Amino acid sequence: MSPGLMGQLNPDHNPEFAASCYFCHAPLTEQAEVKIGARGKGQGMNQSGSHQGSSKYIKNPSFDSKLKLSGVSCPVCHLREGKVYGPPLRQGQGSRVKGQDGHNGFVEKDFFEKAEFCAACHQMDEGYELNGKVLTNTYKEWKASEYSRNNITCQKCHMPDRQHLFRGIHDPEMASKGATFELIIDKISNDKIKVRLKITNTGAGHYFPTYATPLIVIRGFMLDSKGKTIKDSIKESYIGRKISLNLEQEHFDTRIPPKGSFNFEYKNILHKDADRFIIEAKVYPDKFYNEFYKSILKEGSAYNKELIKEALKATEKSVYTLYKKKIDLKKK
Numbered sequence: 001m002s003p004g005l006m007g008q009l010n011p012d013h014n015p016e017f018a019a020s021c022y023f024c025h026a027p028l029t030e031q032a033e034v035k036i037g038a039r040g041k042g043q044g045m046n047q048s049g050s051h052q053g054s055s056k057y058i059k060n061p062s063f064d065s066k067l068k069l070s071g072v073s074c075p076v077c078h079l080r081e082g083k084v085y086g087p088p089l090r091q092g093q094g095s096r097v098k099g100q101d102g103h104n105g106f107v108e109k110d111f112f113e114k115a116e117f118c119a120a121c122h123q124m125d126e127g128y129e130l131n132g133k134v135l136t137n138t139y140k141e142w143k144a145s146e147y148s149r150n151n152i153t154c155q156k157c158h159m160p161d162r163q164h165l166f167r168g169i170h171d172p173e174m175a176s177k178g179a180t181f182e183l184i185i186d187k188i189s190n191d192k193i194k195v196r197l198k199i200t201n202t203g204a205g206h207y208f209p210t211y212a213t214p215l216i217v218i219r220g221f222m223l224d225s226k227g228k229t230i231k232d233s234i235k236e237s238y239i240g241r242k243i244s245l246n247l248e249q250e251h252f253d254t255r256i257p258p259k260g261s262f263n264f265e266y267k268n269i270l271h272k273d274a275d276r277f278i279i280e281a282k283v284y285p286d287k288f289y290n291e292f293y294k295s296i297l298k299e300g301s302a303y304n305k306e307l308i309k310e311a312l313k314a315t316e317k318s319v320y321t322l323y324k325k326k327i328d329l330k331k332k
Contacts, residue, residue, distance in 0.1 A: 001026050001071035004289055007307030015057040024121035027076050031068040035060040087112035115142055115153040130243060130250040138210045145258040147205030169214045170285045172320050178204035181323045197264040197279055207255040215240040215287035220266035222274040230271045237264045245292050274329050281323040286315035
């Protein structure tokens, strides 16, 4: 439940849109400002917050603003109709031990350890679709991979040893486990350079990256003896799914499927001042959001500008270098 999401939503004005977002980001009944009420009985609210008969939404008397900010908190997965649920005790543990029974007992369900448990929010078959592909297709990407056939579930990577880490593309260590980089030097002479960088999805059970929000930029360039970038030496390629801000057009999709590879070739004439060659992979986890926030701030369409500005700053801080290699051209 981040500033970027909250800055876009006005539940009183457009409760249906807010509810569609809350479905994954804040699913608890107490997290929504409004709820579905009786139709046609004067219980709805118009834009100003007054009642109107045509709306099916009413103010939620159990709304908790603090709980809303928690987003996907413990009860979202573990509480149903007043009962606490969790995965079965591990083999060899026998009966429950002190410290494991902190909720006065819980109902054991093996569903917690299945990939299908994650599909409710990480597989959206209804909604936006471009070029025959839905925007959130993570579960089916996993299902079609050898990870599914070998029962390597989402939880085994994103919740190792049952830790609630949920790390993904924003975490450099997690991303480094997902991809392997192999630099192949074909030729470096007095006047030419030709190298290849092969990026293989060796550790992610879904596409790398899976969503349309991140972008990985592969860049090769030369530096002079003072460490200054030689501008006309820069060559770039992109790994990701680039879509328009209005979600109506897919510009490209170069994501890497499980066990698949992406090849970046750098071929250029050596600049007379070239001292070093750099090849790197930078991850922009929030690339789509960064562009989207800038756009709605410029248009003035943001519901809460201050929250969107806060979110924009966060997208600019999330960038990191996943891979970098330096070649000394003076020792070619």
